[in-house]
Amino acid sequence: MRWKDKRESDNIEDRRGMGAAPRLGGGKIGLGTIAIALLAWWLFDINPMQILGMVGNGPQQVQHVPASKVAPDDEMGRFVSVVLADTEDVWGELFRQQGKTYQAPTLVLFSGRTPTACGQGSAAMGPFYCPLDSKVYIDLDFYRTLHTQLGAPGDFAQAYVIAHEIGHHVQNQLGISDKVRQLRSKMGEAEGNALSVRQELQADCLAGVWAHHADRARSLLEAGDLEEGLNAASRIGDDNLQRSAGQAVVPDSFTHGTSEQRVRWFRRGFDTGQMQQCDTFAAASL
Incomplete structure (x- = not known):
């Protein structure tokens, strides 16, 4: 990616060093546990920490954490800041074209654990979006896991x-997330999972829309970059994660979509660059 020397976002909270927890690559959390967490990390209406057994089932007491608005001075922190800034530019313009105002989210860099409005966040969860505070949370050690354990460098x-994750914020801004939560509250588990798949695939498609406009406007992508994104989408399909964890593939338990579906919808967003093409809820087939 051609990301160096590009604008960095001001919407960064750097909490790194303020907490501690077992690291994904440290041998204390196995691939099976990671896969289970990965199946839950992008859901809006549950706390993945309950799956990992690191929090109780009761309401979460969220502490106030002072935000550090100092720009990250390490390479990975700057990379994340540039990508966030580019999503701000793309979605700000696309919302403007629709007569809407895009309210940019905050991205929180943390290490180990950190409180959120959705409960206690942990490195073991992977990156996640909390709709209650409109923040994306990332422990950058996850990228090592993405490369070495999930095979997506x-x-x-x-x-x-x-x-x-920004795609989930877009859904939240458009009111899609609230509608999904309301519908899921009236559904059984299998129906709710199927609806969640459509929500997650839409976020994949919206990620593709961002990449389309970022590349067209700022030539962000280099040779091989699209293939890296498609490979990552494939590696975190529900079917692939279940196989990687040594589990049977159970379609009714899918919450994010198969590898093929995730690749297809990300590619659709990238090829068209149109939000209207990301209506997974109206699609007859995924």
């Missing part, structure tokens, strides 16, 4: 992860 694979 490359800077554009890392950018895709951020863009997917």
Whole structure:
């Protein structure tokens, strides 16, 4: 990616060093546990920490954490800041074209654990978006796991992860997330999972829309970058994660979509660059 010397976002909270927890690459958390967490990290209406057994089932007491608005001075921190800034530019313009105002989210860099409005966040969860405070949370050690354990190396694979979470923020801004939560509260588990798949695939498609406009407007992508993103989408499909964890593939348990579906919808957003093409809820088939 051609990301160096580009604008960095001001919407960064750097909490790194303020907490501690077992690291994904440190041998204390196995691939099976990671896969289970990955199946939950991008859901809006549950706390993945309950799956990992690191929090109780009761309401979460959220502490106030002073935000550090100092720009990250390490390379990975700057990379994340540039990608976030680019999503601000793309979605700000696309919302403006629709007569809407895009309210940019905050991205929180943390290490170990950190409180959020959605409960206690942990490195073991991977990146996630909390709709209650409109913040994306990332422990940058996750990118090592993405490369070494999930087989998805490359800077554009890392950018895709951020863009997917921003896709959830776009859904939240458009009121889609609230509608999904309301519908899921009236559904059984299998129906709710199927609806969640459509929500997650839409976030993949919106990530592709961002990449389309970022490349067209600022030539962000280099040769091989798109393939890195598609590979990352494939590696975190529900079917692939279940196989990687040594589990049977159970379609009714899918919450994010198969590898093929995730690749297809990310590619659709990238090829068209149109939000209207990301209506997974109206699609007859995924």
